[in-house]
Amino acid sequence: xxxxxxxxxxxxxxxxxxxxxxxxxxxxxxxxxKVVHDAVKENARTRFREEVxxxxxxGIRFVPGTFDSDEAFQRLRTTLEELDQAxxxxxxxxxxxxxxxxxxxxxxxxxxxxxxxGDGENTWNRVVIEKPFGHDLRSxxxxxxxxxxxxSPPEVFRIDxxxxxxxxxxxxxxRFANELFEPFWNRNYVSxxxxxxxxxxxxxxxxxxYDGIGAARDVIQNHLxxxxxxxxxxxxxxxxxxxxxxxxTKVLAAARxxxxxxxxxARGQYATGWQxxxxxxxxxxxxxxxxDSRTETYAAxxxxxxxxxxxxxxxxxxxxxxxPRRVTEVALVLKQAPHLPFPATETxxxxxxxLVMRVQPDEGVTLRFGAKVxxxxxxxxxxxxxFVYGGSFTETSPEAYERLILDVLLGDxxxxxxHEEVELGWKILDPVLEYWDxxxxxxxxxxxxxxxxxxxxxxxxxxxxxxxxx
Numbered sequence: 001x002x003x004x005x006x007x008x009x010x011x012x013x014x015x016x017x018x019x020x021x022x023x024x025x026x027x028x029x030x031x032x033x034k035v036v037h038d039a040v041k042e043n044a045r046t047r048f049r050e051e052v053x054x055x056x057x058x059g060i061r062f063v064p065g066t067f068d069s070d071e072a073f074q075r076l077r078t079t080l081e082e083l084d085q086a087x088x089x090x091x092x093x094x095x096x097x098x099x100x101x102x103x104x105x106x107x108x109x110x111x112x113x114x115x116x117x118g119d120g121e122n123t124w125n126r127v128v129i130e131k132p133f134g135h136d137l138r139s140x141x142x143x144x145x146x147x148x149x150x151x152s153p154p155e156v157f158r159i160d161x162x163x164x165x166x167x168x169x170x171x172x173x174x175r176f177a178n179e180l181f182e183p184f185w186n187r188n189y190v191s192x193x194x195x196x197x198x199x200x201x202x203x204x205x206x207x208x209x210y211d212g213i214g215a216a217r218d219v220i221q222n223h224l225x226x227x228x229x230x231x232x233x234x235x236x237x238x239x240x241x242x243x244x245x246x247x248x249t250k251v252l253a254a255a256r257x258x259x260x261x262x263x264x265x266a267r268g269q270y271a272t273g274w275q276x277x278x279x280x281x282x283x284x285x286x287x288x289x290x291x292d293s294r295t296e297t298y299a300a301x302x303x304x305x306x307x308x309x310x311x312x313x314x315x316x317x318x319x320x321x322x323x324p325r326r327v328t329e330v331a332l333v334l335k336q337a338p339h340l341p342f343p344a345t346e347t348x349x350x351x352x353x354x355l356v357m358r359v360q361p362d363e364g365v366t367l368r369f370g371a372k373v374x375x376x377x378x379x380x381x382x383x384x385x386x387f388v389y390g391g392s393f394t395e396t397s398p399e400a401y402e403r404l405i406l407d408v409l410l411g412d413x414x415x416x417x418x419h420e421e422v423e424l425g426w427k428i429l430d431p432v433l434e435y436w437d438x439x440x441x442x443x444x445x446x447x448x449x450x451x452x453x454x455x456x457x458x459x460x461x462x463x464x465x466x467x468x469x470x
Contacts, residue, residue, distance in 0.1 A: 001036045002043040003401035008056050009046045012406055016087035018059035020079055024066055032062035045399055059087050067099075067106045073114040080116065091123035094408050098130055101139075105146045112150045128157045128408055131222050132213065133417075136433070137426035144419045153418065157408050162223045162328075163415040164400030164407075166389065167363040168230065171330065174357070174365065176235050181355070184334060186309045191352060192465050193231060193315045194331045195224050198323035202270065202280065202448070203297070207288030215299040216267075216429060216436075219319040225252065225303075225425045226417060227359075228315055231330055232305050241414040245421070252424035254307045255315075261435040266444070266456040268298030270322035273448030280322070280448045294436075296443045297321045300456045301432055302463075314463055318456065322448040327470040328359040342378060349381035354468075364388040 007013045021032045037057075041048050061079050065072020084091055095117075097107060111117055117125040127147065134140030147156055162168060175181055184190065197219055203210045210218070229248040232255075236243035258264045271282035284291050298320035305315065334353040347370070356366040365387045373379040407415060417425075436443075444453035451469065460466055 001039045002045065003399050003405055005040040005044050005048075005052070005056065006046045006399065006402050007406055009044070009049060009052050013409075015055060016059065016089055017056070018061070018083040018087050018089055019056070020076070020083070021060075021062045022065065022072075022076055023062075024064065026064050027062050029060060029062050033057055033060045036060060045402075059083065067103055067110065070110070070114065073110045073116065077114050077116045091120045092125075093117065094126045094128060096128040101132065101134065101143055104129075104143060108146055108150050117150060124155070124411060125151070126155045126157060126408055126411065127151045128159050130159055132217060133158055133222065133422045134426065135213065135217055137423060137430050140419075140422050140426050144422075154411075154413065156419075157404075157413060157416045158418070158422065159404055159408075160222050160226060160415075160417060161400040161404065162359070163226055163417075164402075164404040165359055165363075166398070167357060167359045168227065169415075170365075171230055171357055172239075185332075187311055187313050189334050190310075190313050191333050191335045192313060192463070193228075194333065194468055195227050195231070195315065195317045195329075196331075196468070196470060197223060197319040197328045198326060198470070199319075199321045200275065200323055200326045202322055203283070203286055203289075205287070207286055211289050211293055211295050214295040215297055215319050215321070216301070216433060220299055220301065220317055221425045221429045222417070222422075224317040224319060225255075225428065226421070227330055228255065228303060228305075228317065229421070231332075232310055232315070234309070239414060241412070241416075244414045245418055248417075249420050249424065250307075251305060252421055252428070255303050255305050255424075255428055257301050257303055257428060257432055259431075261432055263462055264302040264459060265432050265435070266298070266300040266453060266459045267296035267436055268320070268446045268453035268456065269293075269295070269443040270297050270320075270448045271445040273322070273450065275322060275324075275449035282445070282448065283321075292442070294442050296436070298443070298446060298452045298456065300452070300459060301429075302459065303428065314465070316460060316465075316467075318452070318467070320452055323451060324449055325470065326361060329356055329468075329470055330359070331356045331468055333465075333468075342380065346378050347380050349379075351382050356468075362388060363390070 004019065008017065037053065040053070061083065063072060063076045063079055065075065080093060083089055095111065097104065099107065129147065134143045175185065229251045232251045233247040236247045269283045272285070273280065283289060283297050284293060300316065300318035303315040303317060332355045336352055340347055350370045354368040356368065358364050358366065367385045368382055370380045371383045373381055404415060407413065444455050446453040451467065457467065
């Protein structure tokens, strides 16, 4: 809702825009409008302006009902028809299914049975689906079959808010708008790539959603594999959706986890520990979590991309809760220089060069390289050169959902994964999940506020590498 308001505040929504809520709550239009108003006023990125809100308010409606109620969906149809007439929306509708996937078939059937989407020659209907896109390859295909009963592939928008972040899009701009980085963006210079999404929070009250899904399904299958595809892809011929999708699909089709899953994967569960000066409870002590739960809150895998550019370069993907800090970043760690004409004592503090793209929270890019320490001796150590969005541009970055919702309304899908990418992601991850399910033990414990279990460090140590400490 704040993203919708911010779009309106920036003049990016038509004056006749309408917003219809559908839920079980017994609300009138004004009750729903109050909920939206409070959310917007508290969380909007741009300044709250009463005149913008009043314009949005004219198009806000609410339809109470349940997913199995034909009467409720008839009311929805009537409400949309009234809005089309009153606001001039002309039958153009985007259906945002912010619902559990188990209800998709029922809702799609109701939309179809009650002819809510319409079939006007000059109108469009689109559907927005939130992750998870299934819980394995089979369910992802079933989900796609359900959605395709009513919507064609170009009308389906699988929303991944990470792909709407400015820094993720800047990865493409940085690579393909500059000559600087391309020469080392390959196996000849890159030692390994680390893609990290760390959260400093636990599951909170989300045990009902999280337990049984886990970190790998929740984050790696979508967010991190999409980041991998954007980092590893070849240059597209244009930035049209079809061209971007083609290059990402090539990467995901060439990606695999090495078959020795014991050596190249790691999983963990956060245990009691100190975080932010507070003693926090472990995952198994969280409300609603079974003491014998095997759901991982830490997941790390090695992915190899079998093509000419990346052969032999491991991509390490990790995500976890209860980490020391909240951070998402992509780091290209370069190989050591083949020859250093300095005594070992002078370069003891020198590490590997690295290019780090920070997605959140401090969006930007860091280049790490060696430089001489001032003084009479030749001593070399690491220094960092930083680009920070907030320091280079006066305008704050739009929230990811602003960009993505606008793209839905415009019918512009380059940042939305299509079903081929979703299925390829499950093909990569399914064998790992099956292996983890076969293990007789629970995930390795790690203390809250630390960087994960020892098995994760051992995973990289086998390749002669170590995790970065963001």
